Amino acid sequence: MSAIEIVEGRKVRIRFDAKKCIHSRNCVLSHPEVFVPNVQGEWIHPDAATPETVAEIAHQCPSGAIAYERLDGGPAEQAPKVNLVRIRENGPLAFRGALEIAGEAIGFRATLCRCGASRNKPYCDTSHSAAGFAASGEVAVKESAALARRDGPLAIRPSANGPLLVSGAIEVVTGTGKTVNRTTQAAFCRCGHSANKPYCDGSHARVGFRAPGVQSG
Numbered sequence: 001m002s003a004i005e006i007v008e009g010r011k012v013r014i015r016f017d018a019k020k021c022i023h024s025r026n027c028v029l030s031h032p033e034v035f036v037p038n039v040q041g042e043w044i045h046p047d048a049a050t051p052e053t054v055a056e057i058a059h060q061c062p063s064g065a066i067a068y069e070r071l072d073g074g075p076a077e078q079a080p081k082v083n084l085v086r087i088r089e090n091g092p093l094a095f096r097g098a099l100e101i102a103g104e105a106i107g108f109r110a111t112l113c114r115c116g117a118s119r120n121k122p123y124c125d126t127s128h129s130a131a132g133f134a135a136s137g138e139v140a141v142k143e144s145a146a147l148a149r150r151d152g153p154l155a156i157r158p159s160a161n162g163p164l165l166v167s168g169a170i171e172v173v174t175g176t177g178k179t180v181n182r183t184t185q186a187a188f189c190r191c192g193h194s195a196n197k198p199y200c201d202g203s204h205a206r207v208g209f210r211a212p213g214v215q216s217g
Contacts, residue, residue: 009046011072012054016044021065022092022111022124027057062086062094063124064109079108082150083170085188087198089137091115092124093188097154097170102214112156112164116192121211122158135197137175144182147171160213163187163200172198 003018027035033048034057046054051074058066059077070076083097092111099106101122111124115133118125147169154168165187172181187200191209194201203209 005044007042007044007046008071011070011074012046012051013069013071014044014046014054014058015067015069017065017067019120019125020063020110020123022063022126024062026060026062027066030060031057059109062088062109063111064107067107077108079151083152083154083168084173085166085170085198086173087137087139087175089175090134091128091137093164093198095154095156097168098152100153100155102156102158110156112158112188112190114188114190114192114198116190116209116211122156122164122190122213131192133192135192138178139172139174139180139198141178142172142181147182147184158190158211158213161210162190162204162213164190 005016007014028037031049031053034045034054036043036045051070051072054068055077058068079098080096084095086094088094093114094111096109099108099110101110112122113124114135115128115131117127117131117133119127149169150171152169154166154170157165159165167185169184170186171179173179188198189200190211191204191207193203193207195203
């Protein structure tokens with residue numbers, strides 16, 4: 001069975017990618033009439049809410065597992081005005097921006113593994129819970145100047161056996177919403193062993209981390 005479900009309503013089409021879902025449960029808690037939990041058979045009901053509400057549900061999905069297409073002529077999802085990576089407590093890195101991952105445009109939302117245990121790298125598959133991954137979502141502030149531009153394309157290159165290399169304007173935000181860094185180039189740990197999380201400190205080489213990625217050059 002495909003991990004992707006596409007359900008078409010009268011005014012909006014919903015696309016759900018189970019492989020990207022991190023079970024944040026925003027959808028089933030905020031609008032259980034659209035995403036009905038714990039049922040057999042059909043559980044996604046686009047016509048149970050307005051297209052605007054469906055769009056907002058998707059916008060609140062950090063992983064990008066929920067996407068939508070307006071069939072009524074309404075607006076499509078737009079890139080955010082500020083590119084962000086939010087550090088989730090004991091969990092993944094949640095990116096928002098016009099994202100390009102490993103050379104592929106994937107939309108505006110993604111949660112990427114930083115524990116090293118995901119079987120769906122570079123995406124999080126919630127393996128951090130079973131692995132007992134512990135890493136604060138509240139990190140020290142780095143001195144940084146305001147960016148000349150806060151939006152625009154955000155390229156993420158998972159390096160082979162190494163970190164997530166990010167290029168483009170980005171603001172690093174804690175789980176409670178505090179901005180702790182502003183940069184246009186960063187290397188984020190994805191092996192789970194850095195002593196300088198969320199940033200890479202080269203520990204992937206010491207621990208023998210192995211993960212597919214895009215080779216440099």
